[in-house]
Amino acid sequence: MTEIAAYNEAFKSGQYQKPEGLLGKYDNVRRFWEDEVLGLYLRPYLKHLVARRKESGGGIRVLDLGCGSGDGLEFITSISDSSSLLSEHNTKVIGPDMLGAYKGIDINAAMLEQAQSMYGSRPNVTFVQSSFNDYDVFNEEPCELYLANYGTLSHNTDQQTVGLLSNIARHGKDGAIIMLDWLGRFSYEWQTLWTMDFEHNQWMDYVISYIYSDGKDEKHQELAHFPLRIMGRKEALQIYRQVRRNVGDVITLRKLADRSSLVGRHMDTAQYNVHCQPLRRLVNSLFEPNQCTNLDAVLVNYVPGDGFAEVNAYYHRLAGCWNYLVTYTRALFEESKPPEAMPEMPLPLRKSLGAMKRVVRTASGMKTGAPRTSLVEPQLAYCLRELEMALQKGLGCGHGLVAIFEIVK
Numbered sequence: 585m586t587e588i589a590a591y592n593e594a595f596k597s598g599q600y601q602k603p604e605g606l607l608g609k610y611d612n613v614r615r616f617w618e619d620e621v622l623g624l625y626l627r628p629y630l631k632h633l634v635a636r637r638k639e640s641g642g643g644i645r646v647l648d649l650g651c652g653s654g655d656g657l658e659f660i661t662s663i664s665d666s667s668s669l670l671s672e673h674n675t676k677v678i679g680p681d682m683l684g685a686y687k688g689i690d691i692n693a694a695m696l697e698q699a700q701s702m703y704g705s706r707p708n709v710t711f712v713q714s715s716f717n718d719y720d721v722f723n724e725e726p727c728e729l730y731l732a733n734y735g736t737l738s739h740n741t742d743q744q745t746v747g748l749l750s751n752i753a754r755h756g757k758d759g760a761i762i763m764l765d766w767l768g769r770f771s772y773e774w775q776t777l778w779t780m781d782f783e784h785n786q787w788m789d790y791v792i793s794y795i796y797s798d799g800k801d802e803k804h805q806e807l808a809h810f811p812l813r814i815m816g817r818k819e820a821l822q823i824y825r826q827v828r829r830n831v832g833d834v835i836t837l838r839k840l841a842d843r844s845s846l847v848g849r850h851m852d853t854a855q856y857n858v859h860c861q862p863l864r865r866l867v868n869s870l871f872e873p874n875q876c877t878n879l880d881a882v883l884v885n886y887v888p889g890d891g892f893a894e895v896n897a898y899y900h901r902l903a904g905c906w907n908y909l910v911t912y913t914r915a916l917f918e919e920s921k922p923p924e925a926m927p928e929m930p931l932p933l934r935k936s937l938g939a940m941k942r943v944v945r946t947a948s949g950m951k952t953g954a955p956r957t958s959l960v961e962p963q964l965a966y967c968l969r970e971l972e973m974a975l976q977k978g979l980g981c982g983h984g985l986v987a988i989f990e991i992v993k
């Protein structure tokens with residue numbers, strides 16, 4: 585029965601699975617906030633790299649460390665080159681002709697099997713089962729891009745990370761880029777773990793309880809807990825200094841930035857901080873077409889942590905701008921007076937207010953479809969994302985702390 589085999593194959597490929605905007609690994613926040621923020625952080629460096637490669641006539645070789653089910657391949661080939669509505673062609677920074685090779689490394693066989701079934705048949709795509717700490721990068725041609733996204737390096741000790749980065753820096757070519765991320769030390773999700781004792785409190789006991797929709801299901805008692813390194817700015821800079829001590833100035837830190845402040849997955853479980861509101865679920869709902877979101881629930885009630893002035897200042901500013909934007913949008917819906925201006929109205933907030941005003945005006949003139957849920961609410965979610973990107977300071981105040989390095993030889 586060849587048709588049965590064909591449909592089995594299609595199902596196994598993962599391509600037949602329905603995207604789940606409100607739940608699951610690839611929820612709306614992962615796709616339209618986290619992946620896109622990572623892409624926007626990386627884009628200027630990647631464009632420069634691609635331009636250089638085009639001049640020398642080569643493609644981009646990618647090594648994805650802790651690739652899971654091959655997520656880095658999708659990520660790297662989806663980064664948009666243009667925000668123009670008119671440009672229909674060639675709008676990705678790495679188009680199909682620019683991907684020289686992609687190699688994914690992971691220790692988990694089940695993840696790799698999924699990766700293999702989805703992407704294994706593509707040309708120049710390979711997967712290897714190995715620890716990235718044991719993998720000999722010197723044994724192959726240097727890559728242009730090294731990825732270790734979504735908390736992957738939080739599985740490592742700092743010494744392992746220093747060793748890994750030093751080897752990549754020694755072996756990598758001039759202009760190569762390394763993008764990685766750790767779990768943020770000062771994410772609101774685990775405020776109970778905040779401390780300034782960087783020596784003794786480096787690890788959190790992590791559990792992926794959010795895979796159950798309410799996060800508090802008794803099933804999560806059975807889930808495995810594992811240690812993950814939580815990282816702040818100061819410690820990330822220390823790792824960078826140690827790498828430079830090993831290899832000299834051939835590696836340069838280009839960016840250190842927070843991602844997923846207030847929308848990390850443990851906001852919904854409130855497992856490590858009882859004050860967390862289910863903001864990821866609500867922002868998923870904002871992005872979701874045909875689903876109306878209660879804007880009052882999207883307002884943040886930030887409870888500060890005692891003795892963390894810099895971190896609290898960031899969250900207060902973000903939550904203030906966030907709440908102002910949500911309240912302003914609600915006033916636009918109700919055609920009521922906008923809220924009174926705050927003492928400080930940062931430029932990214934003013935830009936977002938302008939965007940919301942324009943989109944609500946356009947939506948109110950639309951006679952078909954459901955403009956609030958398909959147009960206005962997703963735009964509000966994008967504007968909240970813009971606030972995070974513009975206000976973050978790379979302190980470790982997001983679910984992830986992202987670092988981008990360049991090799992300069």
Ligand SMILES: C[S@@+](CC[C@H](N)C(=O)[O-])C[C@H]1O[C@@H](n2cnc3c(N)ncnc32)[C@H](O)[C@@H]1O
Binds near residue numbers: 649739
């Ligand atoms: C949080 S997941 C990230 C997956 C993927 N990069 C993504 O973008 O979603 C971390 C991955 O790192 C892998 N991993 C952890 N330690 C590793 C190691 N020492 N060597 C290779 N892979 C490792 C895990 O198996 C898991 O797939």
